[in-house]
Amino acid sequence: MNVFYQYKELNLAKNNCAAKSIGLVPTMGALHEGHITLVKRALEDNDLVLVSIFVNPTQFDNKNDLKNYPKNLDTDLSKLLSLGGNVWVYAPEAHDLYTTKVESQTYDFGKLETTMEGAHRKGHFQGVATVVQKLFEALKPTTAYFGEKDYQQLQIITALVKQEKIPVEITSCPIIRHEDGLAMSSRNERLNMKERALAPIIYETLLKAVALKEKHSPAQIEAWVTDFFSLHPDFDLEYFSIADSLSLEKVSHLNGSKTRAFIALKLGGVRLIDNIKF
Secondary structure, eight states: OOEEESHHHHHHHHTTOOSOOOEEEEEEOOOOHHHHHHHHHHHHHOOOEEEOOOOOOOGGGGGHHHHHHHHHHHHHHHHTTTOSSSSEEOOOOHHOOOOOOOOOOOOOOOGGGGGHHHHHHHTTTHHHHHHHHHHHHOOOEEEEEEEEHHHHHHHHHHHHHHHHHOOEEEEEEEOOOOTTBBBBOOGGOOOOOOHHHHTHHHHHHHHHHHHGGTOOOHHHHHHHHHHHTTTTTTTEEEEEEEEETTOOOOOOOOOGGEEEEEEEEETTTTTEEEEEEE
16 A cells, blocks of 8 residues: 655556556545545545545634544554555645645635535535645546535535536445444544444434425424434534435425435533434
8 A cells, every 4th residue: 555645656656556546535534434434445446545634624614623533644644555455545634735825716606505514614615625625636546535414515525526526426325334333433432432323313313304295395394403412411512404306405394315315413511413214
């Protein structure tokens, strides 16, 4: 496994290898089984897999959140090394991607970025799109892999590739969960024992919401979820939304597989998100 800290060095090495297909798995490190599943999928599909490990400052609207984001490059590299396969790592400092000023570019994603995460994290998706475009342009992968836990992000990146005419295929992969149902996330590391024991309630609530769909409208289900978390003071619900899976606009009537439920909340100060297909 090769580790590069500058994309020019990585590309020089890439040009000297015989890889015809290159898969990119963009991460912010603190790798868990969800990330590893993406890497394994990329290894199945490609001659060479690039894993970027970079905590992107422009997508954080909260400086404390950026400061507290878990980082352990040595552990991440050990996990990737154990996979075998042709995996290279790109772990840059900010100046290697942001050659001048570390700031977001400006995009117009319309309503995709003004709802849910966009409404609660100002500028977040501008930062995400900026760093993803920089990674695509710097590393030139043929395919990039993203998990559906960050489903709104996935839709933003799909729109980015279309708008900017970037020659890369976007592959989405299912949410990976712990045995108790909690969606795998690097942020889970920040939960204490009590909070971690409570966290599976999030997925349990999503499952109950799905079960309610036979006899209840989206508005009624959303009201039930809001009431449920109001009785659980350990959780601070930011939003629960039943929305179209492509436009992400809230729906008044369910439309089978084209509908998903999205949730974001804080548990002990740790912000967690999840979603489920209706």
